[in-house]
Amino acid sequence: MKLKDVRPMNFSGIPFVLVVISFTIIIVLPRVTPENYWPFWIFGWIVLFASWGTGAEVEKDFIVLKYVFGKLKIKIPFSEIEEITTINKLQKGTIAKYFKWEIILFMILVAYALFDLIILPHGLLKGYYFGDIGLIVFGLFYISAFTIPFSKKKITGIFTYSFVLLAVLMLYLKIGSITADDILMFIIMAFVLTVAIWEVYSVEYVVIRTPRRLYLITAKNTEEFIKALWKVAQNVQTT
């Protein structure tokens, strides 16, 4: 039975390894080998898309999470599940509590981009600086969104838009001036961040914990998912 509007996230296991590999290829490789990085760069994006969950379904006593364009199936036996939590419905629920490595990955990303921005020479095309500043801002956004409890959405919003001001400051410190074109870029950045906020808060986050691993899935509405689990629980043979 297919679980409608349920998408597995790439925050643990093999999908998370794919995320780390893709981030390394997409972000670090162009800096290390500036020439002929395009084929690898495209490969990095393919790896990132492959890490995204494509769907989930219930097969007998298993919850099946699909990745790698539906080719990789991760089966979770229902009897192995110790906990199911809708994090965004907890009073103080955060993704960071369950998926620390995801936060560490974004921290490394921000630190790397900041270091790269500092060592970039003056007088380059502004795209170089905006690339690093964009990584820092979006890295900080995801760290905030995953660390601040879902119930404190306004605080996340305040943090998010303050990162745009931080971006203005970083560019000013780097090149010494801000032009009208730069301001347009920052407005676009604020718009994209608004879309990112909407995206983060438009779905529900369910953690499935087994003795060996944690899994994160998103759902438009967890009620149907919970009902599907109830049916599985009734069908599992116990003695």
Added chain:
Amino acid sequence: MFKLPDRMEEIWLLKAKGLREIDIAENLDISKQAVNKALKDARTKLFEMFLSLAEVFGFEVVRINAEKGFMVATSRELKKRIYFFYIPKMGIRAFFEDSKFPEYLLKHSLELGLTKNLKKEELIEILET
């Protein structure tokens, strides 16, 4: 209806208190496979019990933990949090967020290592984080 069989409950409780499967097997003089099977069955039964309660009473499920035996849910009608606990020998007990938590519940939470003190606030903090 909402109670585990005695032997299964005994094994589940030892695991909930933090014992390893191998230690439970030695303590009870049974095989590790038997312990593993009993724990799997206990988890499934606890999920079924909690989900059935939520379905029957129309509660919104927020969290189910079969390892320690609790469920966090919300009553849609009353717009209040309800905390369900599986208490050995008693079965499932439910408590509203603004009700007094009995001492046996706080002691049970302490025994399972959920809390470090006999305080309701600490227990709710753990359940809601």
